[in-house]
Amino acid sequence: MGKKKPVSILKRSIATFEKVAPTQSGISKRKKQAASTDQAQVLPQGPPQKKQKATGASHARDGRASASWYAASVVDRQAAAAIAKLLHADATGTKGASLKSLTLGPAIQAKKATYAVTCETLRMLPVLRSVVTSSGLLEHDPRLSQETAFVLCYELLFGEGLRQKGPAERLVLSARQALEQQLAAMTAEAGVADARDLIRESSQSAAAQQRPRSARVNTLKMSVAEALSWLRTPKRKTSTMSADLGQQVTVDDLLPDVLLFPPATDLHDHPLVKSSCLILQSKASCMPAHALAPQPGWDVLDACAAPGNKTTHLAALMQGRGRVLAFDKDARRLQRLKANAAATGADCIAACLADFLQIPLATSPDFRNVKGALVDPSCSGSGTALSRMDYLLPSHDTQRSAGCAPEPQSSAPETGITGAGQCAVAGGDRVPGLGKGGHSSDAQLVPHRGKESTGERKEEPPQADQVHEKGSSSQGRRSEEDRLERLARFQEAAVRHALTLPALQRLVYSTCSVHERENEAVVAAVLPDARKLGFDLVDPFPAWQRRGVPGSVEGAEKLVRTDAVEDGTDGFFLAVFQRKGLF
Numbered sequence: 001m002g003k004k005k006p007v008s009i010l011k012r013s014i015a016t017f018e019k020v021a022p023t024q025s026g027i028s029k030r031k032k033q034a035a036s037t038d039q040a041q042v043l044p045q046g047p048p049q050k051k052q053k054a055t056g057a058s059h060a061r062d063g064r065a066s067a068s069w070y071a072a073s074v075v076d077r078q079a080a081a082a083i084a085k086l087l088h089a090d091a092t093g094t095k096g097a098s099l100k101s102l103t104l105g106p107a108i109q110a111k112k113a114t115y116a117v118t119c120e121t122l123r124m125l126p127v128l129r130s131v132v133t134s135s136g137l138l139e140h141d142p143r144l145s146q147e148t149a150f151v152l153c154y155e156l157l158f159g160e161g162l163r164q165k166g167p168a169e170r171l172v173l174s175a176r177q178a179l180e181q182q183l184a185a186m187t188a189e190a191g192v193a194d195a196r197d198l199i200r201e202s203s204q205s206a207a208a209q210q211r212p213r214s215a216r217v218n219t220l221k222m223s224v225a226e227a228l229s230w231l232r233t234p235k236r237k238t239s240t241m242s243a244d245l246g247q248q249v250t251v252d253d254l255l256p257d258v259l260l261f262p263p264a265t266d267l268h269d270h271p272l273v274k275s276s277c278l279i280l281q282s283k284a285s286c287m288p289a290h291a292l293a294p295q296p297g298w299d300v301l302d303a304c305a306a307p308g309n310k311t312t313h314l315a316a317l318m319q320g321r322g323r324v325l326a327f328d329k330d331a332r333r334l335q336r337l338k339a340n341a342a343a344t345g346a347d348c349i350a351a352c353l354a355d356f357l358q359i360p361l362a363t364s365p366d367f368r369n370v371k372g373a374l375v376d377p378s379c380s381g382s383g384t385a386l387s388r389m390d391y392l393l394p395s396h397d398t399q400r401s402a403g404c405a406p407e408p409q410s411s412a413p414e415t416g417i418t419g420a421g422q423c424a425v426a427g428g429d430r431v432p433g434l435g436k437g438g439h440s441s442d443a444q445l446v447p448h449r450g451k452e453s454t455g456e457r458k459e460e461p462p463q464a465d466q467v468h469e470k471g472s473s474s475q476g477r478r479s480e481e482d483r484l485e486r487l488a489r490f491q492e493a494a495v496r497h498a499l500t501l502p503a504l505q506r507l508v509y510s511t512c513s514v515h516e517r518e519n520e521a522v523v524a525a526v527l528p529d530a531r532k533l534g535f536d537l538v539d540p541f542p543a544w545q546r547r548g549v550p551g552s553v554e555g556a557e558k559l560v561r562t563d564a565v566e567d568g569t570d571g572f573f574l575a576v577f578q579r580k581g582l583f
């Protein structure tokens with residue numbers, strides 16, 4: 001009997017390892033399913049329920065769907081549902097969907113308006129809570145949930161008013177005088193002219209507002225020069241970006257395919273974004289692919305790839321030549337990766353549904369030519385807290401308070417409040433955003449209440465195992481530490497596994513975490529093994545200032561960190577291992 005030929009893992013066990021092809025029918029199906037779920041969530045049904053106390057997590061009144069009055073406007077209804085979930089997750093310290101995924105997900109109608117109303121209601125929450133409670137509004141009828149009350153009171157007192165009139169709106173309108181009196185009393189007591197000034201901006205909110213927007217030019221479709229020319233040509237100015245803003249676009253000085261826009265720029269409806277010539281991706285999230293510096297024609301492996309922001313970036317840097325072997329164990333997220341790859345024209349990506357740790361990298365012929373590996377595994381996501389707008393939630397509410405206006409001498413920044421119905425503060429006009437799924441920061445958003453549209457966005461929900469930074473109790477701290485430890489163990493295992501690729505030249509490890517345990521400590525744990533295999537740390541960006549925590553690991557000065565406030569992008573970390581002799 002002859003010697004058995006090695007069977008390609010790509011053909012054999014991983015039936016799902018396939019060349020990326022557009023899967024429109026699958027996407028539309030998901031959209032429809034999501035839409036029907038959404039409908040089921042928002043339609044009132046069933047008998048009234050017993051009234052609950054107006055505390056931070058009375059979401060169940062909306063969530064149970066059997067008793068509550070829902071807002072007549074779909075935007076307000078969706079905003080109330082999102083707020084119910086966010087407040088519940090925040091109050092219980094449980095992980096959950098992000099503000100962006102709850103308001104911009106595929107099933108949401110009128111996404112921009114829903115996002116804006118949700119952000120603004122949360123931003124004004126200390127005032128709204130106080131007004132709702134002291135006016136006794138919730139005592140009138142148990143079918144009005146507190147989240148619906150918050151949203152409708154926001155609309156009435158600060159927003160566009162209550163145009164559509166269902167029972168919930170009629171109840172709120174019947175209490176209008178009491179609500180307005182309460183608000184006037186709070187304003188007078190605080191000595192401020194405008195009720196919006198009752199909210200003091202947090203430093204995090206201010207930092208978020210000052211961040212530039214960033215976008216990556218998809219060089220598979222358009223060169224950076226072409227993109228700049230397109231953006232700067234006055235006749236092409238769009239409703240979402242004036243010609244003046246086009247003039248203010250700059251190329252990032254570290255990453256040549258990353259464009260920086262003024263903080264308030266809304267690119268979401270821009271034709272270049274819709275055609276995937278521009279990808280809304282934070283600067284930090286664009287660093288790993290550049291750090292790997294894959295050459296056209298290489299085989300490159302992306303270990304934890306979905307939703308594929310970095311995968312498509314790798315493909316672009318390789319000019320579409322060679323192969324990017326992308327793994328993810330989450331089928332839904334892998335579908336997104338495939339859709340992103342198809343939309344960006346990155347047809348050198350092969351996507352595989354698999355647990356990366358189980359792939360026989362050292363022995364399978366499929367990986368014998370892999371020269372570059374990106375390991376961007378699940379992490380706490382703590383570096384994206386600003387982009388996720390966690391500072392709008394009560395547990396982060398250390399600097400905001402109702403009836404506590406800024407001190408006259410305060411250095412609190414201008415809020416940029418522009419009047420009722422607009423979302424110009426906090427999660428307002430200058431707050432960046434989206435996409436972990438990858439990292440929730442990978443796309444950015446300007447929340448202002450625009451024309452209602454049901455178009456789908458490119459935002460990614462956060463990955464299921466992302467956590468919010470808590471710390472309100474020792475038990476909470478312990479479970480957070482346990483979780484970080486579990487994540488770090490997986491991160492170490494993923495890096496170690498990738499280092500077994502026989503032809504590997506360069507490996508990038510990255511996280512959107514600010515925790516040393518997930519960053520420098522992971523590098524410290526794997527470095528001895530990496531050295532035994534012939535690798536060492538190298539510095540991918542010698543001009544970059546911010547480095548690994550000094551003393552945390554030998555070579556910390558070669559590690560790269562970004563700071564969410566100081567560097568105008570998400571908190572991020574990356575390390576590059578390179579085979580010795582190659583540098």
Ligand SMILES: C[S@@+](CC[C@H](N)C(=O)[O-])C[C@H]1O[C@@H](n2cnc3c(N)ncnc32)[C@H](O)[C@@H]1O
Nearest residue numbers: 304307308309310328329330355356376378438
């Ligand atoms: C931080 S996200 C990756 C983001 C992605 N690199 C991007 O830029 O779009 C981490 C991903 O790792 C995936 N993941 C976690 N454990 C995995 C495993 N054992 N094997 C493969 N993928 C895994 C998760 O499903 C998630 O999609």
